[in-house]
Amino acid sequence: MCALKRYVCLLIWVASFPTFAETLNTLSYYTEEYPPYNYSVDGEVTGIAVDLLLKASQVAESPVKAANIDVKPWARAYRYTLITDNAVLFSTTRTQLREHLFQWVGPISTTRIVVLAKKSSNIEINEPIDLFKYRTGVIRDDVGEQLMSELGVPVDSMQESSYAKTLAEQLHKGRIDLWAYEENVANWWISQVGYDTNEFEVIFVLQEAELYYAFNKDIDKYLIDKLQQAIDKVKTNNNDDGITQYDAIINQYR
Structure with missing residues (x-):
């Protein structure tokens, strides 16, 4: 025992x-x-x-x-x-x-999550509600999409994609007005598809984070x-x- x-x-x-x-x-x-x-x-x-x-x-x-x-x-x-x-x-x-x-x-x-536009579009975003007027490209489930949703941007104002390269091309061709994405990564993809990053600018900062x-x-x-x-x-x-x-x-x- x-x-x-x-x-x-x-x-x-x-x-x-x-x-x-x-x-x-x-x-x-x-x-x-x-x-x-x-x-x-x-x-x-x-x-x-x-x-x-x-x-x-x-x-x-x-x-x-x-x-x-x-x-x-x-x-x-x-x-x-x-x-x-x-x-x-x-x-x-x-x-x-x-x-x-x-x-x-x-x-x-x-990291800095931003909204990019072509300089030639002359788009200005002074407050979040201004984003509602434009077609914004986002990566599905990406922080850019989530932050836009938190601001109340309607789903039908956002164009989802699984590929950043696709959104870089669509922004350059005017098929979307804006692109919500990480700043450094967006510029890398813009360069990768052969465009000049100087043709684009940050018009709104969604969040600075890590x-x-x-x-x-x-x-x-x-x-x-x-x-x-x-x-x-x-x-x-x-x-x-x-x-x-x-x-x-x-x-x-x-």
């Missing part, structure tokens, strides 16, 4: 310690074509957020490989991360609307903390040249 009691107590004692079956390198990572933060070149995923994830996971001794990062259209990746218990989505703008939908690690970088890694709510907080601590180290540890490992990553994409 005494032996049995000791065995039961041992089981209870062992069970009281948390077990972490998952590691950072067993999670499923999803991203989109969102340069310079995350994008693909000749089938290989790269960018600021990718390099930071790879470096930080290495520091955390659970290295994630670029080959394990899946590039998908944003709306599909966003919804999949919400319902899949081992999924991580990046780069994700942290907003009040999304705050309780995910667990957050970061920040990766500051980009993060968004983890499904069911992922163990142990992994959230582990990656956060590793990212903090990457941001403070210096390379041999005297700059932080984080700044070295940023400098590669300037």
Whole structure:
């Protein structure tokens, strides 16, 4: 009987310690074509957020490989991360609307979500209600679309697409009047399709925020903390040249 009691107590004692079956390198990572933060070149995923994830996971001794990062259209990746218990989505703008939908690690970088127009259109937006008069291109489920909706812009005033390249072309050709998107990424896509970024201008700022890694709510907080601590180290540890490992990553994409 005494032996049995000791065995039961041992089981209870062992069970009281948390077990972490998952590691950072067993999670499923999803991203989109969102340069310079995350994008693909000749089938290989790269960018600021990718390099930071790879470096930080290495520091955390659970290295994630670029080959394990899946590039998908944003709306599909966003919804999949919400319902899949081992999924991580990046780069994700942290907003009040999304705050309780995910667990957050970061920040990766500051970001500015803006409304762009062609300079030749001479469009002026003095207050949010002015946006209602125009056709605005948005990426489905992107922060630009969500911020426009929060301002009360009607759904029928927004033209959804899954691809930023398509919206860059439509804005240049006048098929949409405005484009709500991240400023740096929008300019990158405008250049990619062969247009001069000087032909376009920011006419309204929707939000200044920060980009993060968004983890499904069911992922163990142990992994959230582990990656956060590793990212903090990457941001403070210096390379041999005297700059932080984080700044070295940023400098590669300037």
